[in-house]
Amino acid sequence: MHPVMEGMEVRTHSNRVIKTRKMILELLIARCPSSKKLQDMASMLELKEVRFKPLNEDCILCGLCVRMCEEQMGAKAIGYAGRGTDRYITTPFDMTSEECRKCGACMYICPACELRCQGPEAKTTLCSGCLNTEPVCATKYDDAMCFMVPCLSCVKRPEDVK
Secondary structure, three states: OOOOOOOOOOOOOOHHHHHHHHHHHHHHHHHOOOOHHHHHHHHHOOOOOOOOOOOOOOOOOOOHHHHHHHHHOOOOOOEEEOOHHHOEEEOHHHOOOOOOOOOOHHHHHOOOOOOOOOHHHOOOOOOOOOOOOOOOHHHHOOOOOHHHOOOHHHOOOHHHOO
């Protein structure tokens, strides 16, 4: 690692970098071969085959869902459990979480799109701005992804909310 300095030249498309990207992508695809996002990335890098045995998991353990739930939605309904190769993402004690607001944010951010989240079966929706569990957008959209739109009390010009 080198500290960033003004005028520094960073090579993002050298043979070494591309080879490393392909190796990491091979490992991710071996873990989660059904991920559309990973397949698209493999196509962009012209990755033709994966040398590793497929695991057919539904999670690449990137942690985006955990961060989204905790940092953006304020729920802390999911987290990591286990260690090493037995690590996985789950609700506390592998039970239905009372903290889960069923907003669908974990499914929205997930690159593998296979999380065991209730998503569309949500009973309440959540505003991205104030974490209000009954935002105005709930009456305007028939969509589990309603949380992506702020409620009227969170915007400076309510007439702009569509």
